[in-house]
Structures are given as C-alpha cells and as structure tokens.
Amino acid sequence: MKPQTKSTTSILPFNISTTTLVLVLSFLHGIALADDHVHHDTNQKFLQCLSLHSENTFISKVIFTQSNSSYISILNNLKQNLLYASPEYRRPQVIVTPFHVSQIQSVLKCARKHGLRTIVRSGGHDHEGLSYVSEVPFVMIDLINFNQIDVDAEEKTAWVGAGATLGELYYKVSEESNNLLAFPAGVCPTVGVGGHLSGGGFGYLMRKYGLAADQVIDAHLMDVNGRILDRKSMGEDLFWAIRGGGVASFGILVAWKVNLVDVPSTVTVFTVVRTLEQNATQIHHKWQQIAYKLPEELVISAGLKSVEGKRTMVAIFSAEYLGGVDRLLPLMQERFPELGVRKEDCQEMSWVESTVYHRAFNAKENLNLELLLDRLSYAKYYMKAKSDYVREPIPVEALEGMYEVLYEEGGHNIYVISFPYGGRFNEISETATAFPHRSNKFHLMYYAEWYDDEESQRVIELDRKLYDYMAPYVTKNPRATYFNCKDLEIGRNNFGDNYTSVEEAGVWGNKYFKNNFKRLVDVKTKADPDNFFRNEQSIPSRVRQGSRKRNH
Incomplete structure (x- = not known):
C-alpha cells in the first residue's frame, strides 16, 4: 500500500x-x-x-x-x-x-x-x-488524511493508514469480508489506529486473538532521517519495539499491515446491571475468580459505579460471545450462574454490529454502522484515567472500601472497569512484543469522565485517592500499568530539553514495560540516538543530548 x-x-x-x-x-x-x-x-x-x-x-x-x-x-x-x-x-x-x-x-x-x-x-x-x-x-x-484502508479478504490481511480510526477499520473489514472477518482491538471507534496498536490495544476479542499489536505483521515507519522503513529494513528489534512500546519514541508511523481474524456470522452480546441488593459485590468477586478461565470465545467485562446522590453502587457486566445465544446460556448457567443471565438479556448480531453496541453504551436499538465512520460528532468531555493489573482476586472488604471513596462528592464520575485476561492473550510470551503484562488475571482502570471544568480538581483528586487506596490489592515491584492509559502522575521525563537518564525514566518506564524497558532503551539509542522523537514519557536514549553533533 x-x-x-x-x-x-x-x-x-x-x-x-x-x-x-x-x-x-x-x-x-x-x-x-x-x-x-x-x-x-x-x-x-x-x-x-x-x-x-x-x-x-x-x-x-x-x-x-x-x-x-x-x-x-x-x-x-x-x-x-x-x-x-x-x-x-x-x-x-x-x-x-x-x-x-x-x-x-x-x-x-x-x-x-x-x-x-x-x-x-x-x-x-x-x-x-x-x-x-x-x-x-x-x-x-x-495524520487525519492518512486514513486509507486496503483489505485483502482472501489473504486475511489489511494495510491501514495511521490516521484511520478503529471504527473505520471495523467497518471496512466487515464490508470487504461479508461480516466474516474482524480485527481485535479497542471499544472506542474514534481511537486512531497509529497509536492504539503501538501501545497494545485490547477489547472483546482479546481472549481469542490477543492484542491488536499481536496481529501486526509489517509497518511503514519514517525514521529520524526521513527514510520510510518496512519490517525488513527497520530490523526485528525496532519492529518489536513499536508493537507495545509506543511508536512515538522511535519515528512517525505511516501505516500498519495487520492480520485479520475469523469471526462467526453471529455473535451474542449482553449487558446486565446488578445492585447491592442483588448481591453485586459477591457477583463481582466471583467474576474475578472465573472470568479469566472461561472459554476464550467469551469475554465479560465488569464495571463498578456509584449512583449520583445516593450511597449505593451498581455492577455492570457486559459480554461478547463468539457464537449464538443457545450455546451461551448453558455455558453461563454452568460457569457463572450467580450472574443470572436470561435469554431476554441477550442479543444476537454480527460482529461489526457488536462494535457499535459496546460503544453506544449497550443500546438495544439504533445499531447504525455509519456511527463507526463518524469521528467528529461524538460528545467530548474532561477525562482522567489510571490503571492497574491484578493477579489475585480483590477481597470483598476491599471492594467495600472502594465504594466509600466512590460515595464521596464527585465519585459518580468515576467508572471502575475491569477486562479479564486469559485464553490466547496469556499464552503469548511477555517478550514477544514490547507489551509485557501477560501473566495477570485482569486489567483494572479507574476512568473519570465529567463535563464541568469546575469539577476537575475534585474528580482528579478523588481518582488519585482511589488509585492510592487500591495499592495493596494490585501488582507490586513494579506497580504495573498500561501504556495506552497514559498517566503522567507515575513519573515523567525532565522538562524541555534537559537530559533524562535511563534511571530517571525507569521510574515510569518499568511500570509500563517491566523487564522490556531496558531493551526499548537499547532500540531507541540505535534508532534515534539524539532523542529527536521525545515527549514527557518517551523512551530515553543512552546518548546524552548535546554530547555529539547532530546530523541534519
């Protein structure tokens, strides 16, 4: 392409x-x-x-x-x-x-x-x-104009411009394959392909097919000297780094080549909401124990949210199953009866329709596929996200302590959302790509969203408080976090053009990349030794800035 x-x-x-x-x-x-x-x-x-x-x-x-x-x-x-x-x-x-x-x-x-x-x-x-x-x-x-998508349905591959959105990709893949191919990536259709795949990228197909980055098979990358490199010319080290390590540290991503994956003509989705009176806490605790062990065709996300103006919580379970409802219901009854999913809770649809369903907050109507192509008319809002990884179930009493934080003023603006790992996702080595978080049971995000600037300080401080409260129940040494949930509060490079050492950057780098961080530094030092491609959380070069003459 x-x-x-x-x-x-x-x-x-x-x-x-x-x-x-x-x-x-x-x-x-x-x-x-x-x-x-x-x-x-x-x-x-x-x-x-x-x-x-x-x-x-x-x-x-x-x-x-x-x-x-x-x-x-x-x-x-x-x-x-x-x-x-x-x-x-x-x-x-x-x-x-x-x-x-x-x-x-x-x-x-x-x-x-x-x-x-x-x-x-x-x-x-x-x-x-x-x-x-x-x-x-x-x-x-x-790169809004770099949005070309070329699908080869026979070969089950696609070249995707860095400025294309996930929604545009989903729409094009479905259109070209008669709804029988898909691409495993995130839920929000307006997210740009360029950055999403470079940080990892996960959604409701992750347990069957892994990350979006796991499906990348080639790329066109502009290096610091303006050369366009493909996988062969950039070498396997750089190709490894831009899949999970964030491409912005290494060059300008022009396009990805990706594998497409098979999906059945019918998938089943459901969303059920449980209150505290309906045993929401105990159901969520059970979800933590079994969600990562379910068949890889089934992904159930779990959300927790306080109700504005009340001291109560709801738990929201949203699922996608690669198959029909007649197969899903017996599976749910056998493996997760506590959730009480009924046939009337479920909808059968095509995979591409499910991408609209999840984005439209699980709407049962108006599954208009044209929404996938609309990148400008979605409502915008203030947001802040922090994230964690969890290896052992969070105790019931800890969940109840979390509720106390969310009951505070402004707490209804924070949505605690968890995605289960397991399946194919966990089978891939932590060094196969730069994304290292394969051995966890689920990803946990504290996602704050609000619409009034006057609330900003209160909501951000509360999100911070919740993150601090959760420290005993998540990964440690390092307390790992997901690079696509960028968070400058975990550490940042020095201001402006001041040199940032590998040790200084390791404060945040080890949390995002664990043992892969040092290899990312080695790749950076070779690909961009003078650290031209840099930001507040970019991979540092081992070469001190100004220690050698730049080649313009």
Missing part, C-alpha cells in the same frame, strides 16, 4: 516557484506567532525551509499557523480530552495535515534543522494530550 490517501488534490498540475511558496507561507504565518516563548525568526525560518523543500507538493495547502482562520478548528477537532483544551496549554506553532509522505519528510527535515519538536496525532485520544500538547515549542503533524 502506498502510504497516502486516494486524494490527488494536494498535487499541483504545474510547477510553482520557491519565491511564490515563500510569499504564500509568509502570508499564512502573519505578523507573529502567539507564543511569546519562541522567537518569531525561528518560526519564519522553519516556514521558509518548508517552502524550499516542498516545491512539488504544494505544502502551503496543509500548513496552518496560529494566525490562520482554520487553525483553532483543526486543532480542536481531534482534541478528545477537554482537560487540555484550555488556552493555558501550549499550542503547536504550526499544524501540518499532510496528504503525502514527502510533506511529512519536509516537516521533519525543517523541524530538526530549526530546533522545533515534532509531535504526531492520529486520533487525539492520548489520555494526557501528548499528541497535541507539549511543554516546549513544537510542530504538530495531524
């Missing part, structure tokens, strides 16, 4: 002079950039550099400076977390929305030359906003 979209509107049918491009870019640039911390001259030189290296790609059509009338809408379209939408957070000096690899190469070359950090955004779902926020001046490459 060529790493670009089908659009040809960004290629000029004639040659445009460098002088003309400089004038166009200067006009776009305006009198000065809004950021007082960056000298105007640096940005002007960066823009002029782009004009000199982009003569045949009409790059002025995809450049947006802070003085451009479209700048704010482009910046905010994919800002999924309102927590980082306020003007107090540093905005990119320039946004580039490329259609072609050559445009990304030009941005990379000029950003390196003029000392501007480069950040890449594919879907905008980074929990800490690191795909569109930085502490130092930066250029943002938004």
